[in-house]
Amino acid sequence: MENSAINPVFISRFLRILERDDLVAVIHQLHPEPIYLSSKSWCDTVSEISARTRLNNGIVRELMDRRLLIDNSDIDCKALESSRRQILQIFNRPTILYLMMAQGCNFKCTYCPIPALARRYGERLMSFEDAVAGIALWQKHIEECSQDNNPYFLIFYGGEPLLNREIFEQLLPYVDGEKSAGRLPEKLELMLCTNGFLVDERLSKLFAYYGVTVAIGVDGPEEHNDRFRITSNGDTTFAVIERAIKQLADNGVRVMASVTITPANVYRLAEYPDFLWKLGVAKFGFNLMKGEALIRELAGKSAEDYCRVAAHGVLSGLTSMAENEPCYEYQLEKKLIALRNGLPFSVDCTCYGNQLVIQADGQVSNCPFLRFDQGDVRELPSTFRIGQTETVKKWRxxxxxxxxxxxxxxxxxxxxxxxxxxxxxxxxxxxxxxxxxxxxxTKEIMYELIWNLLPEEQAKSLRQGQITYWSYRRIGPLCTAGTDNL
Structure with missing residues (x-):
């Protein structure tokens, strides 16, 4: 019906259109719950909006309900401010404490920033006193946050943290005591990120006793892994990594894997989930090779093409992303949870306030690798909060x-x-x-996940004109359970 008296409507600045196989997904970037239409239905809808006809039909009402069509530009401004407040609440939750147990490493993986940091800051080992002070500072951060059902993570990191084995072994009973006394969250997960070289039977039993998840770097099968992951003496590493994973799994330790996507393995990523499962890995994460190392290894080839191939390789190997099932690739899981929760986006890093980093020399920062030191952990005032530093505010x-x-x-x-x-x-x-x-x-993955929310039955009905549109709506909030930078 004609409705010439209706107020004009505008397309939201945050509306995005994705197209695939005669279908359109319409999303609001700030709360991306998609509406799916056939391409023809979308073209007809745009024409009707432009002509201001049939503005009371179902599609238009749905678009206006989702704030994809607006009758006042202030709606976009208010939506942006609301999303910023929502994300700041998430940023200000101190989810992760990194204890950088050692600045040095016994590997020299060709894409890793650690060797350069060791040359700059020295191959320092964290002291027990600095670690305890870091835990106390983290406790102050946590005390100010309302408790929820989401976990916290204490991550022993490096360099290679097991180069500082004596202090690490002292910290495990200390942390356990703090948790038992109620000074650390009940839902606290301990994680050690290691290259696996120094893992032995005694350590494996210790990990199992204290419930430590062990994350090991492994870049796929031997021919892919050994091209980049080598010891400081230049020896290959896959056999050592394979042995460590088996030993850990045999002792009941939960093993995760951190897989760097390199030009050597980017076309084989679809094979990796099955490979890692058989190796004994319970969960894994893909991480892009970054910085100058990536440009060097691409040797003039397109970085954009590499990133697109990487995104689709990550997705192609994952067959189970049903509504309430966990995804065993944790970087993807974070994005999927954010999308299902209608959150504006899932950041690629937790350096915007979620993590407190205690460097091996006792300096406090927000990033393990790009250091903007805020002061010595034992000298900072008890009121110090990482999310209030100028560095974090600027990085946001x-x-x-x-x-x-x-x-x-x-x-x-x-x-x-x-x-x-x-x-x-x-x-x-x-x-x-x-x-x-x-x-x-990230965009390639997010867009693919948006299409993944459309059931095949509804997609078929849209193409055949049996339904005009289909909207994805959240069923309820899901808990976040991912970590970063492993």
């Missing part, structure tokens, strides 16, 4: 959601995840610069 502006250009630049996509500040710093000389490669990777 590298995210489209917190950059005012998001209201002026239609190409500034909230869903690109922000990427890696260390990579931006290395390639552009500026931590705030856009990480273009990671943005491509």
């Amino acid at each position: 502006y590298r995210l489209p959601l917190f950059n005012d250009s998001v209201m002026a630049d239609d190409n500034n996509c909230v869903l690109d995840g922000g990427g890696c500040a260390w990579s931006s710093s290395e390639l552009c000389g500026d931590a705030i610069a856009r990480d273009a490669n990671n943005a491509i990777f």
